[in-house]
Amino acid sequence: VLRPVLRGLEEAPGRVLADVGGGTGNYAAALAVEGWEPLVIDRSRSMLALAAAKGLRTIEGDAHSLPLENESIDALTLISVLHHLDDPAIALAEARRVLRPGGRAVVVAFTREDISDLWLIDNFPISSSWMDETHPPLSEIVEPLPGATGEQIVVEDLEDASIAALASFPELVLQPDWRRQTSYFERLERDHPRELDAGLERLRRDLDAGSAPDRPGRASAISWVKPG
Ligand SMILES: C[S@@+](CC[C@H](N)C(=O)[O-])C[C@H]1O[C@@H](n2cnc3c(N)ncnc32)[C@H](O)[C@@H]1O
Numbered sequence: 679v680l681r682p683v684l685r686g687l688e689e690a691p692g693r694v695l696a697d698v699g700g701g702t703g704n705y706a707a708a709l710a711v712e713g714w715e716p717l718v719i720d721r722s723r724s725m726l727a728l729a730a731a732k733g734l735r736t737i738e739g740d741a742h743s744l745p746l747e748n749e750s751i752d753a754l755t756l757i758s759v760l761h762h763l764d765d766p767a768i769a770l771a772e773a774r775r776v777l778r779p780g781g782r783a784v785v786v787a788f789t790r791e792d793i794s795d796l797w798l799i800d801n802f803p804i805s806s807s808w809m810d811e812t813h814p815p816l817s818e819i820v821e822p823l824p825g826a827t828g829e830q831i832v833v834e835d836l837e838d839a840s841i842a843a844l845a846s847f848p849e850l851v852l853q854p855d856w857r858r859q860t861s862y863f864e865r866l867e868r869d870h871p872r873e874l875d876a877g878l879e880r881l882r883r884d885l886d887a888g889s890a891p892d893r894p895g896r897a898s899a900i901s902w903v904k905p906g
Contacts, residue, residue, distance in 0.1 A: 679786055679838050679897070680708055682831055683755060686784035686901030687714070692752035696776065698741050698769070699759030703729030704837060710734070714753070719744065741769040746776040753777075757786040758840045758897075760819065761812045762861070770822035779906025783823070788842060789898045790815040792830065797891035798845055798862070802877040804870045805862065816898060826902040833895045842895030849885060852878060 683705070687695070693715045697706040700718035702725055709716050718729040718736045726736040739745040741756070741763055754773050760766040773783045793799065793813045799806050820826040833842035836850075839859040850856040857863035866874040884890055 679757070679831060679833060679835065679899070680705070682829060682899035682901070683709070683757070683784045683786065684712060686899060687753045687755075687782045689780075690753040690782040691778055691780045694751055695753040695755065696744070696746060696751045698744065698754060698756045698773070699762065700729060700734075700736075700755075700757075701725045703732045703734045703736075704839075705755060705757050706734050707732045709755070717751075719746075741772065744772045744776050748775055749778045749781075751776045751778065752781050754781070754783045755786070756783070758788070758838070760785065760787045766814070766819065767822045770819075773902075774822070774904065777904040779904055781904045783902045783904070785819070785823075785826075785900040785902075786831075786897055787819055787900065788813050788840075788896075789819060789828075792842070792896040792898055795893055795896060796841070796845055797848075797893045798841065798851070801881055801891070802866060802870075802873060804873040805866060808865070809862075816900075819898075820900060823900070823902040825905075826900050828898045828900045830896055830898050833897050840895070840897070842897045845891075845893070845895030848881060848890045848892075851881060852885070 695714045695716045697716050698719050700706050703718045706716035706718045718734050719739045720726050721740050730736050790813050834846045841860045841862045
């Protein structure tokens with residue numbers, strides 16, 4: 679994930695970067711090592727406390743209304759956040775607003791195309807009801823960012839606690855601590871416990887039979903340059 683993010687941010691006019699929905703600061707910390715000056719923005723205080731414990735600068739704020747001046751930021755990331763938002767297009771408009779001319783944004787998101795190949799949805803079919811709704815196609819995501827380019831990436835690094843990374847390691851789905859890191863399994867456990875148990879049982883049988891799903895999880899990295 680980090681490689682396309684760094685590529686997309688290259689040539690930003692400066693090093694100040696807003697990591698919007700930055701959560702525990704995993705990516706901000708990795709970007710700081712690469713010379714960026716990240717500011718982790720998130721609406722969750724408990725996530726921000728974990729980011730601050732990593733020595734990162736944090737601001738409590740909402741992606742739909744960023745607590746930043748117009749054209750004040752050199753670069754911006756939104757990593758695994760869009761599917762949590764009520765209105766992703768507003769968050770992307772905010773990204774456009776706060777970036778300086780020539781500023782760079784990289785959005786890592788799960789598009790409808792990415793999730794259409796996600797074996798977890800076959801295994802836990804009830805999830806298709808909300809996954810389709812919360813994961814628009816790439817064309818819709820890039821609409822507020824004219825000229826943006828997207829590339830599909832395979833997510834195989836468990837430092838990224840997303841559903842895409844977990845899908846690359848089916849055996850870890852059977853371990854509650856791993857799956858509970860994702861909002862996908864949080865939701866299944868809370869709202870559909872019987873479907874969760876049935877899907878886990880199917881997966882256990884498949885793994886025992888040596889026919890584990892072997893489709894890695896995918897996401898898209900969308901890069902955009904603010905004109906001017
Ligand atoms: C799946 S986590 C991703 C965290 C981090 N970007 C990463 O990839 O490790 C989604 C994050 O978005 C945050 N979030 C959700 N809705 C938000 C909003 N409206 N404004 C700001 N942050 C939000 C959550 O609190 C959470 O930290």
